[in-house]
Amino acid sequence: MTHLQISADLSYRLPAPCTILVQLEAAATPDQTLTRTDIHIGPANSQAVVPAHDSIGTRLWTTQQEQLTVSYAAQVAIDRATPDFATLPATALNDLPGQAVPYLFNSLYCSVHAFDELVAGEFPGLTGGPLVSAMADYIGQTMTYGSDVDNANSNARQSFDARKGVCRDYAHILISMARAANIPARFASTYAPDVRPQDFHAVAEIFLDGRWHLIDPTGMAQASDMAVIGIGRDATDVSFLTAFGSMQMVEQKVDVRRI
Known part of the structure; x- marks a missing residue:
């Protein structure tokens, strides 16, 4: 079994109010278990959760003005063999x-x-x-x-x-x-x-x-x-961010490591 610690931090500038579909949380599936998960989307506290494609994982709708920030942290236990x-x-x-x-x-x-x-x-x-x-x-x-x-x-x-x-x-x-x-x-x-x-x-x-x-x-x-x-x-x-409007990346960091 593999245990991963994951973090993702994103910051985008929005020229105008924008509705965005966010999909960057690890999915809970039979072969991977979320032992910790935490996501913050802002600045506005605007979120609605919907199932992702084929009901594997989730997506979050959010509407923001001027800026989008996303901070995600998770620990995942993976019980999946590499196929031959x-x-x-x-x-x-x-x-x-x-x-x-x-x-x-x-x-x-x-x-x-x-x-x-x-x-x-x-x-x-x-x-x-x-x-x-x-x-x-x-x-x-x-x-x-x-x-x-x-x-x-x-x-x-x-x-x-x-x-x-x-x-x-x-x-x-x-x-x-x-x-x-x-x-x-x-x-x-x-x-x-x-x-x-x-x-x-x-x-x-x-x-x-x-x-x-x-x-x-x-x-x-x-x-x-x-x-x-x-x-x-x-x-x-499966885009991690789908913007229904315009946005420009300010910063994006992803870190994944075994624990």
Whole structure:
């Protein structure tokens, strides 16, 4: 079991009153337990809690004027093994549960057909977990990780063609490749202690052998060390801040460590 101590402190300037959807609290799930959690959003005490995508985690609505500040602290116990993808078979399409089916299709940042030819050509004969593992390795070998890259509006194919990106780009590419191979795949927002530089961390979650399995194509995080915040079709569904208006970052700090 892994125990993590997490803190996140954010400050944003708001040119005008703004309603914001906040999602940065670690989720309470069967394989991770929140032993301590504390969040403060201000300056105005305006909050409304709603379930997050697929009811994994929560979101907070808040309306603020001039400034948004968020201070979050948590301790999380993670009881999750890192999967051995070499042993995981694909689940037949007609055996997929209904909740996995939407993750076969295109989403805003993940175009399935953009990777059809590449997947067929690069990974002949591979299926299931071995295929997913090979795709993750391929992404790691062909992409350059750059924390200075601003690909916030790039889709998976654009990021892949640039051969450079950050964790969200790596996750979008693997998700698109898996979907191109008829394997359900979704986006997961997490905290992980070995991510450099420290920040919110995006990974993929793949449906194999009847259940979901986390995988990080950047290689910086293992499933046994990740605290999941939420999941979605792609980054659109799991943004830590979604502003319905304009805002400018003043400061943002994330710290994750084992305890």
